[in-house]
Amino acid sequence: MVLQRLLERVEKTGELDRAGDPLQRGVRATLPRRLKDLLHGVGLGHPLHPVAVQLPVGAWMSTAVLDALPGTERAATILVGVGTAAALPAAAAGVTDWSEQSREQRRVGLVHAGANMIALGFYAGSFAARLSGNHRLGRTLAYTGLAAAGLGAYVGGHLSFRQAAAVNQAEPYLRQIDDGWHDVYGWDELTENRPEVARIGEVPVLITRVGDKVTVMMERCAHQTGPLGDGEITEIGGAACVVCPWHGSTFRLADGAVVRGPSANDQPLLRSRVVDGRVQAALP
Known part of the structure; x- marks a missing residue:
């Protein structure tokens, strides 16, 4: 309930528009229409973003399991790399949807994106640490990244199920x-x-x-x-x-x-x- 109340306050926080409005205009002006339609999921039957996030989330969750087992360093390193790379197109789909949402949804969307970018940063650091042979640090960074991704998922749930973002409103x-x-x-x-x-x-x-x-x-x-x-x-x-x-x-x-x-x-x-x-x- 504490997180819910915080997100309700975020919905009313106009200061976030100082960052959100220029970003929204930039996304709308930069992406060509065909690419935007692809990233929205036109022709798929529903938005692309929830489909695209399955790969990075699945890879990172699998990494968490492997990191708790001995002798799985190589497999865990591969999964961290796959998840980190796959997060980029998933983020592109998400920001494209975000740019066409209502003002209150965009404010919460900034928090959702921020948490996921923090998670992505931790996983990128984890991948680099593992490549250098420091698997202990890699595991620590990965678990921290998973916690940030979990927070991002909670905020995403608020967007979808509380604010009805990207659902069929008709x-x-x-x-x-x-x-x-x-x-x-x-x-x-x-x-x-x-x-x-x-x-x-x-x-x-x-x-x-x-x-x-x-x-x-x-x-x-x-x-x-x-x-x-x-x-x-x-x-x-x-x-x-x-x-x-x-x-x-x-x-x-x-x-x-x-x-x-x-x-x-x-x-x-x-x-x-x-x-x-x-x-x-x-x-x-």
């Missing part, structure tokens, strides 16, 4: 829709390639007409609940897509698939049909 809206078909819009009232917004109960949904096809999806963007109803319809790769006006996440209308980040999650799509001139929608 998915919970599905839980508010009852089973069965719902009348949402008149077919003749739809203008081709112009998004319209309707509601199923209290849930806003986006209705779009492209040719003789209609699409109904969650209207709040999966990334940060931006209003897709205020977005534009564009064509990418021959497919009609909607672009979120807040951060530019782009979703294919035909199936809700994300084609451009920062969202790495697809936009939830509803089943749709036209009956007696009325568009109807139901849970997938």
